[in-house]
Amino acid sequence: MLLFDHVSKSFGDLRAVDDLSFELEAGEVFGLLGPNGAGKTTAINMAVGLLEPDEGVVRFAGETFDRDPREAENRQALGLAPQSIALYEEMSSADNLRFFGRLHGLKGPDLEERVAACLDFADLTDVRKKSVSKYSGGMKRRLNLAVAIIHDPDLVLLDEPTVGVDPQSRNAIFDRVEQLRDDGKQIVYTTHYMEEAQRLCDRVAIMDRGRLMALDTVRALIEAYGGPGKLAVRTGDKESIHDTTDPLGTLAQLQERETVEHFQYRPPDLETVFLNLTGRALRD
Amino acid sequence: MSKIVAMAAKDIWILFRDKLGFFFTVFFPLMMAIFFGAMFANLSRGPANIPVALVDEDRTAGSERFVTRLEAAGGLELEQLPREQALEQVRRGQTAVMVTLSPGFGAAMDNPFQTTPRVELAVDPTQFAAAGMTRGILLETAGAELQALMADSARIQATNDRNRRLIEQFTPPSAARDDFLTFIELSSRVSTLVEQLGLDGNATNAVTGGFGPPLEIGQTEVQAERRGPTNSYASSFPQAMLWVLIGGSVSFSMSIAIERSRGTLMRLLVSPITTRHLLAAKGLACLTTTLVTSTALITLGITVFRVKPTSYPLLALALLCASICFCGIMMALSVIGKTEQAAAGVGWGLALPFSMLGGGMVPLFLMPEWMQRLGNISPMKWTLMAYEGAIWRGFTLTEMLLPCAVLLTIGVVAFAIGARNLRWHTG
Numbered sequence: 001m002l003l004f005d006h007v008s009k010s011f012g013d014l015r016a017v018d019d020l021s022f023e024l025e026a027g028e029v030f031g032l033l034g035p036n037g038a039g040k041t042t043a044i045n046m047a048v049g050l051l052e053p054d055e056g057v058v059r060f061a062g063e064t065f066d067r068d069p070r071e072a073e074n075r076q077a078l079g080l081a082p083q084s085i086a087l088y089e090e091m092s093s094a095d096n097l098r099f100f101g102r103l104h105g106l107k108g109p110d111l112e113e114r115v116a117a118c119l120d121f122a123d124l125t126d127v128r129k130k131s132v133s134k135y136s137g138g139m140k141r142r143l144n145l146a147v148a149i150i151h152d153p154d155l156v157l158l159d160e161p162t163v164g165v166d167p168q169s170r171n172a173i174f175d176r177v178e179q180l181r182d183d184g185k186q187i188v189y190t191t192h193y194m195e196e197a198q199r200l201c202d203r204v205a206i207m208d209r210g211r212l213m214a215l216d217t218v219r220a221l222i223e224a225y226g227g228p229g230k231l232a233v234r235t236g237d238k239e240s241i242h243d244t245t246d247p248l249g250t251l252a253q254l255q256e257r258e259t260v261e262h263f264q265y266r267p268p269d270l271e272t273v274f275l276n277l278t279g280r281a282l283r284d
Numbered sequence: 285m286s287k288i289v290a291m292a293a294k295d296i297w298i299l300f301r302d303k304l305g306f307f308f309t310v311f312f313p314l315m316m317a318i319f320f321g322a323m324f325a326n327l328s329r330g331p332a333n334i335p336v337a338l339v340d341e342d343r344t345a346g347s348e349r350f351v352t353r354l355e356a357a358g359g360l361e362l363e364q365l366p367r368e369q370a371l372e373q374v375r376r377g378q379t380a381v382m383v384t385l386s387p388g389f390g391a392a393m394d395n396p397f398q399t400t401p402r403v404e405l406a407v408d409p410t411q412f413a414a415a416g417m418t419r420g421i422l423l424e425t426a427g428a429e430l431q432a433l434m435a436d437s438a439r440i441q442a443t444n445d446r447n448r449r450l451i452e453q454f455t456p457p458s459a460a461r462d463d464f465l466t467f468i469e470l471s472s473r474v475s476t477l478v479e480q481l482g483l484d485g486n487a488t489n490a491v492t493g494g495f496g497p498p499l500e501i502g503q504t505e506v507q508a509e510r511r512g513p514t515n516s517y518a519s520s521f522p523q524a525m526l527w528v529l530i531g532g533s534v535s536f537s538m539s540i541a542i543e544r545s546r547g548t549l550m551r552l553l554v555s556p557i558t559t560r561h562l563l564a565a566k567g568l569a570c571l572t573t574t575l576v577t578s579t580a581l582i583t584l585g586i587t588v589f590r591v592k593p594t595s596y597p598l599l600a601l602a603l604l605c606a607s608i609c610f611c612g613i614m615m616a617l618s619v620i621g622k623t624e625q626a627a628a629g630v631g632w633g634l635a636l637p638f639s640m641l642g643g644g645m646v647p648l649f650l651m652p653e654w655m656q657r658l659g660n661i662s663p664m665k666w667t668l669m670a671y672e673g674a675i676w677r678g679f680t681l682t683e684m685l686l687p688c689a690v691l692l693t694i695g696v697v698a699f700a701i702g703a704r705n706l707r708w709h710t711g
């Protein structure tokens with residue numbers, strides 16, 4: 001569906017995306033992970049035709065990947081929920097959906113049907129006539145997502161869709177993304193929250209400073225880069241933490257020496273993988 | 285096409301929702317038209333007298349007595365001129381009305397029972413107010429003259445005697461002649477009675493009023509060459525229409541900047557429309573708004589404030605060219621000012637000095653020559669030229685071509701600059 005083939009993009013001296021290659025597989029949720037400034041949004045902008053790559057090609061759709069997103073009509077098949085909320089604040093949610101629906105060639109009963117479906121999807125049916133400026137952050141986020149799918153695109157790109165929302169809204173957004181996946185959409189999901197990627201994504205690409213650090217399923221990445229898990233044990237009034245890839249074996253060894261009153265095991269997760277790959281230095 | 289219309293409709297809807305945009309595009313120009321129109325209307329009416337060129341072709345004691353009385357009546361600034369000069373003055377618009385006293389006027393004035401005295405006015409059709417006031421003052425003066433005549437029994441007796449002699453000399457005896465002589469006799473008795481009763485002026489008027497209007501006034505129209513607007517609203521409405529364009533173009537350039545900073549511009553560019561579609565929509569929205577608002581404004585001017593365009597087709601042409609010009613400027617402004625604040629700052633920062641220079645604040649015809657020439661660098665000046673050309677300057681199509689060509693050129697160049705540099709990101 002979407003293909004990046006040795007794609008690079010620079011802003012002046014800054015190489016925002018550096019030799020990025022990947023290919024989406026059918027029906028998957030593809031995670032694009034990376035700290036701030038990794039080049040995720042730049043990659044997304046090239047995927048939707050807003051930016052032209054300096055090197056390499058971005059193509060989507062078709063067996064042979066022959067469609068260039070820079071051509072207007074080819075963008076009919078994709079929907080973008082931008083990182084920052086992009087809505088007409090003066091208009092109601094229904095009117096926002098209606099307007100973008102028209103831009104995608106919808107009209108008449110088809111348009112109204114899609115508007116109703118998207119309002120329902122975003123859980124905004126009750127407030128559909130209120131102007132967006134009166135919405136909460138979470139409601140705007142959900143509408144931002146709904147507008148991206150008004151024309152029922154095959155490929156949905158979500159650029160950090162959960163930034164600045166409360167846990168309830170975030171959970172609601174996860175549900176929506178899963179719903180989209182179940183509807184057979186292909187999804188590109190960028191985030192720097194690892195637990196989101198772990199929950200939602202089939203495969204993840206980890207980027208840093210424009211470069212692709214790793215690309216695989218979550219499980220494979222953890223196996224490859226997760227390192228040992230952490231086993232915490234309490235014996236008497238002593239507590240200790242042990243790095244281990246075999247928690248049961250380690251526990252048995254410890255039991256031989258003293259009585260373990262309490263233990264807790266934390267397996268390696270994507271966060272560990274991420275930190276191992278991108279280092280612990282602070283980013284802006 | 286329907287996508288372009290959808291985008292344009294959205295822009296117009298948002299503009300009219302935005303109170304500030306609405307204010308600058310619709311309300312402020314309207315206020316300005318009425319405010320300046322009323323202000324200059326009062327100034328020009330003022331205490332000043334109506335300039336009147338008086339042509340006395342009678343040159344009798346009667347006509348001279350009338351002129352003296354007219355001068356004393358006040359309200360008119362009389363200048364006695366030969367016929368040709370007087371007419372020339374009306375044509376040049378230097379004098380509002382020409383009043384002609386033809387030969388025989390003095391005799392008629394002395395003998396109102398025989399023929400009603402008659403004067404001829406020549407006025408420019410747009411000077412309807414001045415003509416009306418002049419008529420009033422003429423009637424008043426003739427009334428006063430008649431009243432004086434009635435009160436002067438010696439004079440009226442002399443007139444009656446002369447009339448009797450003339451009638452007896454030129455007509456054979458008949459019943460009609462006898463009736464007429466009786467009538468003359470009676471009218472001389474009226475004046476004697478007036479004198480004996482010691483009636484005051486009003487009572488005399490009431491008694492003698494039965495003789496009909498003391499003066500007949502004929503009127504012909506003389507087309508004046510336009511030097512200034514026909515009425516003050518004819519000057520304030522073009523200015524107001526210019527402010528529609530200024531307000532509209534600044535508001536729309538701000539709307540593009542807002543779309544950019546809010547991210548909706550990016551969203552538009554991700555949807556399956558081309559940049560060309562987007563530009564067409566913005567242009568269409570701006571053009572529709574300015575055309576509709578300007579048309580509404582000038583319609584109000586025509587129907588309520590008696591603005592009389594000299595040519596409707598040329599006015600339509602001027603409106604179209606000026607709107608295109610300012611929608612082009614709107615595009616250029618929107619790439620200079622990246623954010624809403626910057627767009628507003630750049631927009632108004634350029635609009636104010638350029639409109640000052642171009643006659644958007646003080647009317648062009650009140651400006652000194654050199655300032656008018658300096659104004660040539662301002663699109664506002666060309667807009668006003670075109671508007672005024674169609675509203676009161678009486679431009680021909682050829683005269684209209686220059687301002688229209690300048691406006692179209694500015695518009696197309698500015699639009700191209702804006703379109704080439706349109707970016708969806710603020711960076």
Ligand SMILES: Nc1ncnc2c1ncn2[C@@H]1O[C@H](COP(=O)(O)OP(=O)(O)O)[C@@H](O)[C@H]1O
Pocket residue numbers: 011014016034035036037038039040041042043709711
């Ligand atoms: N339009 C632009 N002009 C200049 N630099 C940019 C632009 N867009 C992004 N960048 C820079 O490119 C780098 C990658 O940015 P971005 O793709 O937004 O990262 P991410 O989305 O992963 O946080 C950053 O250093 C950012 O400052």
Ligand SMILES: [Mg+2]
Pocket residue numbers: 040041042083159160
């Ligand atoms: Mg980003």
